[in-house]
Amino acid sequence: MEFNGTLTSCSIICESDRPSQVPPSTVWVEGRLICGLNSSPPRPNLSIEQRQLEAKQYLASINKGQQAYHVETETFTDKIEEFGLFIPTETESYCYEIKTVEDKWVVTTATPKLRDLKSYTGVVFITTSQGYFMTKSIVCESDRPSSIPPLIEWVGEEVKCVFGSSPLS
Template sequence: MKPKAMQRLNQRAKLNETSLVSVRKKFIGNIPQAMIQDNSPAQETQGGKTSKILIWGLAGCGCLGFGVILLSILAAIALPSFLNQANKAREAEGKTYVGSLNRSQQAHFLEKEAFSDSIEALGLGIPAQTETYSYQVGVQPSQPPVAIALATPVQENIKGYVGFVFLTPEAESDSFISSAILCETIAPVSAASPLPSPTPTAFMECPAGFVVLD
């Protein structure tokens, strides 16, 4: 190749290289600095400090403590309901046992023409006392007699129960018809509010301080 031709090729190559450098500088100059990443260790360290400061700031403003406050409020709302349900579960024992004692007294009278004053003699296997109630049966020596079954709470703030079996003479007969009633204290029993007197005052009626249960 002739020297002049070589010289022209070299000049064109330099011109193209200069143009590329110019275009590159112009393109980079138009990019915002915020879009250019700087992965230097100094910036990474600063970012870590910023995250820690943000977390401590949330804690300082009480945002993290808000969750604790919310849980406390929910617990305060749910606790009374939970305790009420627990008390109802305990009271179910008293209602069930007194109802069973009433029915057993009716069967006992039908068989032996007399009520029993002993839980064991009724043969139900009901203990004289559980963790929740103490149980008693008795007979009021009236004419005709009345059978009494009593559930006295041994724990605070649960209701007491009393059951009665009344007798009604059959017309033109020496036999009697038995009728049972189950009563619940109006208020829970406690040291400040003891069990009302369970003495029957009228036929098929609950004593003062009790309400009849269906």
């Protein structure tokens, strides 16, 4: 997986769909490793909605943590533990990644490990209001299941979700 020219990693566990002497296979699709034919990731009894709720809650918490961290330090961080959250960077359903950009904004992505899940991008950015600097945040959700987190675009001093994704309220 590549993010802003930086290679990152995410592991996957695959299990056979039926008894077999052949081990489960993996395949590269759209720049990401997925389970191949006759195999799938282990699935605890969590619904798609529950898995996606995890990502939404994690990104909302990370965005709030980044905003509080910025008030204290006037910078952003790519280390979750620096603002007191104990959120894993990888769960059974998602890989989470944080990248700071030019000390002006920070992007957190939630990349799904399962093909039926939506992906998410959270952004905290600095803007001005009445001559004062302040932080704002947004979380974009892909409109359909996707292995690629939503892209964002700058419109003036605001960050917007691009076509194919929608902001969460």
